[in-house]
Amino acid sequence: MGKRKKRANGVTKSGPVVYVGPAFRDSFLSSFKVFRDGIPAEFAEDPIYSHLFVPIAGLNQAMVDVKNKGTLLHTFFTKAVAAHNKKE
Secondary structure: OOOOOEOOOOOEOOOOEEEOOOOOOOOOOOOOOEEOOOOOHHHHOOOOHHHHEEEHHHHHHHHHHHHOOOOHHHHHHHHHHHHHHHHO
16 A cells, blocks of 8 residues: 655545635535545645645534634635636
């Protein structure tokens, strides 16, 4: 069995994760979408979106953190919205 690489936010690049970021009509990402094989390759190294994938066991806390200003997840959530709006 291969080794799992952990990111600074505790998420492994393989194994089930949940996306807790914003949903956009022009993206396949939707809030609370589960990815069973870890962070999708196109977001694995992204400086913003990669932090919005959390282990399933941490979903409850992540939902709280996304709503609370001052938390890392809230910061990355708002940065994701701003980055998407800038593209438009």
